[in-house]
Amino acid sequence: MRGGVAALAVAALASGCAQDASEVRGAAGQQPLQAPPARALDAYASKLRAAHAARVAAAKRWKLEKVPLTAPPPPAKKPEIKARKGFEVTGQKNLPPVFTSIPTKEKIVFLTIDDGAEKDPAFLRMMSELKIPYTAFLSDYLAKEDYGYFKKMQDRGVTLNNHTLHHPYLPGLSYAEQKREICGMQDVIEKRYGERPTLFRPPYGNYNRDTLRAAKACGIEYAPIWNEEVFADHWDYREWDRKIHPGDIVLTHFRGEDDWGGTMRDMVREFLDKVTAEGYAVARLEDYL
Incomplete structure (x- = not known):
């Protein structure tokens, strides 16, 4: 040593x-x-x-099986981010790309957490002590219950991004209604946290051309979704091989025992024990965009 x-x-x-x-x-x-x-x-x-x-x-304190691996430094030259094949929209160029992974050969993954329902102080301590980066996508109807909780998160270096005001099924709305949902959340985050996000995740991962047009008009540059989803007791996969791949974006939610069979801390253990055992480190998504 x-x-x-x-x-x-x-x-x-x-x-x-x-x-x-x-x-x-x-x-x-x-x-x-x-x-x-x-x-x-x-x-x-x-x-x-x-x-x-x-x-x-x-x-040891947070009962992990192994010490999490440390991610390598981000590349000096950012990778080119394109829409995932089959996830493109037609009719307009230069819209925010919808993607599920970052092009890289490094054994890294990216943890992203949606909505804002659960506000567990112990989760904040756990992530800070373990030094695990993650990215939040907030919906105002849940975040407004305690804006201060997410300010503490921001103070720990977490970027707070856009997940709409009310978490609707966006393709069912008109362009103007979608724009109100997305731009309205941009305004909330700027007012409460001082910055307008450049990342947006459509609720449920559902979108259409109007969604991306509205997002672009609101200042959004990227629309990351996910390749895997982790819960307190299991994983779900998008890919047929049911495996983690270099650069994958992993989704989870701010949820607790009322929705899951466990807490946010249980979810973190489920996530970290698997990625660490398979030789992956957790990197910060924004460092690659």
């Missing part, structure tokens, strides 16, 4: 010293890059050990 941490520390500190070294070479000719001072290495290694120990302790 100590050797591995030290090796990481050497690499990180050597990288951080590269600019200083290049300045030295420019001023005094070609000189080799010097190893970082031993004290700096020890300090950095100590920080790495402490961070790892905290993750181990959090995994």
Whole structure:
């Protein structure tokens, strides 16, 4: 363990010293890059050990089978996001793409949580202590019961996105009605949380061309849906092979024991135990868009 941490520390500190070294070479000719001072290495290694120990302790505290894996850094160049084949709409270009995964070869998945019914403080603590990123899609008719809960979520680095005002079946509404649902939620999130979202998830994953036209008019750039859905005690799959794939978007909901056979914390354990066992880390969706 100590050797591995030290090796990481050497690499990180050597990288951080590269600019200083290049300045030295420019001023005094070609000189080799010097190893970082031993004290700096020890300090950095100590920080790495402490961070790892905290993750181990959090995994044990929240009764996970293993320590969750850490996602790799997001790519410097964002992947090109296109509508999933068969999910396109006809008649207009440059609409927000509807997609179920991010194109990547990395073993990562993205956790997204919809609506806002359950407001469990322990869930916030669990996700913060485990340092698991996730993306929220809120509907106002549920979020308004406690806007402060989602402000705490935002303060922890979670992006709050659009899931309409009242969670209707959008294809059954006119263009104007759909626009009121989507733009109205944009206004609510901006008023309460200071930012207008660029991500929108249509309720039930149902949409038509008017949905995406309205979303674009309201400032939406992407319409991610999902490839898997996780509950407190099981998973559902979109794909025939019933497997997780690199870049998959996973859906769950703010729900508790009244709707599920368990709590939000049970759902997180169901989710993390499976993805970790299969060698996947959880990444932040917005970092890839």
